[in-house]
Amino acid sequence: MKQNLNKQWDFRAITLCIIIAILVWLFNALNQTYTTHITYPVIFKTNQSEVVALIPPPTTLKLEVTGKGWNVLNKNLGIGVEPITIDLLNVLKTKKFDSKRILHYLTANIKDLKINHIIPDTLVLHYDRVVGKKVNICLSPSQIPFRDGYRLTSKIEINPKQVLFKGAATVLATFPDTLFLRLEDAEIENNYEQTVSISYPARTPAVYPETTKVKVNFQTSFFVQRNLLVPISLVNFPSDSSVTIAEKSIILHYWFKKEHENRIFADTIRAIVNFKNRNLLDSTIVPVAAYLPKKIENISFTPSKIKLIYAKNTKNRDNRRNRSR
Numbered sequence: 001m002k003q004n005l006n007k008q009w010d011f012r013a014i015t016l017c018i019i020i021a022i023l024v025w026l027f028n029a030l031n032q033t034y035t036t037h038i039t040y041p042v043i044f045k046t047n048q049s050e051v052v053a054l055i056p057p058p059t060t061l062k063l064e065v066t067g068k069g070w071n072v073l074n075k076n077l078g079i080g081v082e083p084i085t086i087d088l089l090n091v092l093k094t095k096k097f098d099s100k101r102i103l104h105y106l107t108a109n110i111k112d113l114k115i116n117h118i119i120p121d122t123l124v125l126h127y128d129r130v131v132g133k134k135v136n137i138c139l140s141p142s143q144i145p146f147r148d149g150y151r152l153t154s155k156i157e158i159n160p161k162q163v164l165f166k167g168a169a170t171v172l173a174t175f176p177d178t179l180f181l182r183l184e185d186a187e188i189e190n191n192y193e194q195t196v197s198i199s200y201p202a203r204t205p206a207v208y209p210e211t212t213k214v215k216v217n218f219q220t221s222f223f224v225q226r227n228l229l230v231p232i233s234l235v236n237f238p239s240d241s242s243v244t245i246a247e248k249s250i251i252l253h254y255w256f257k258k259e260h261e262n263r264i265f266a267d268t269i270r271a272i273v274n275f276k277n278r279n280l281l282d283s284t285i286v287p288v289a290a291y292l293p294k295k296i297e298n299i300s301f302t303p304s305k306i307k308l309i310y311a312k313n314t315k316n317r318d319n320r321r322n323r324s325r
Contacts, residue, residue, distance in 0.1 A: 133172045137198065227251055
């Protein structure tokens with residue numbers, strides 16, 4: 001048998017030696033004195049009511065300390081660290097806080113390290129008064145998601161109509177005076193009576209409403225469109241027929257509630273074309289509906305304007321008059 005001349009390495013022994021060497025080095029290092037930085041937790045609070053922090057004060061302070069490595073390591077690991085509570089007084093008038101004022105509190109809590117310096121040495125305080133602001137709550141009819149053919153037929157009732165918001169004075173100064181509701185429902189076709197959540201823009205610091213929901217109710221109806229050819233009545237036109245129109249009738253578009261269909265008699269409707277209402281720039285007149293039944297609405301005509309036809313001599317005379325003006 002051929003003898004293996006390669007020596008076998010004992011990796012376990014090598015690893016153990018390395019670990020022991022590291023531990024010896026670490027113990028020696030931690031027994032030395034260092035000057036370094038640590039962070040220490042603090043709690044700033046104020047007993048003043050109706051104030052709020054625009055920018056929250058820090059929750060930690062950086063300290064420059066001198067001490068044994070063991071003690072520094074313990075503080076960095078949070079071992080034996082208890083946050084100190086600092087009472088802030090008169091925060092609306094006091095805009096700066098000298099960190100040296102809490103040095104004795106820190107020294108009492110950190111007895112195994114010497115505190116050389118607190119960073120930052122001055123804290124800038126940002127506090128404001130808490131005030132209230134009443135905000136109007138509205139719902140725009142155009143934002144109601146009706147099913148096709150359905151429309152609003154009553155006043156929109158919102159309860160409460162105003163909501164009190166509380167927050168920092170400087171924040172509420174930029175808060176909107178009116179908030180518009182958004183309905184999550186789709187294709188509304190029945191009378192509506194629901195509780196709706198108020199959506200409002202986020203602010204820092206936050207503002208808080210006295211209530212986050214309002215009650216909304218309104219009534220709806222199904223509407224039908226009809227088109228009707230109605231006669232045109234001329235009013236105040238020259239008796240000599242020097243000005244006339246080509247149309248004898250015009251198409252009227254109107255809407256009505258479905259339940260009123262059998263109660264609408266549209267045969268009396270007329271389209272009034274009044275010569276006194278003519279537009280001199282384009283020689284047109286906008287027709288006006290007359291003798292309308294009470295149950296119809298959303299009226300429009302096609303065409304929307306009636307073009308005047310002038311006799312040749314009259315037209316030239318009117319043009320000269322317009323130029324003279």
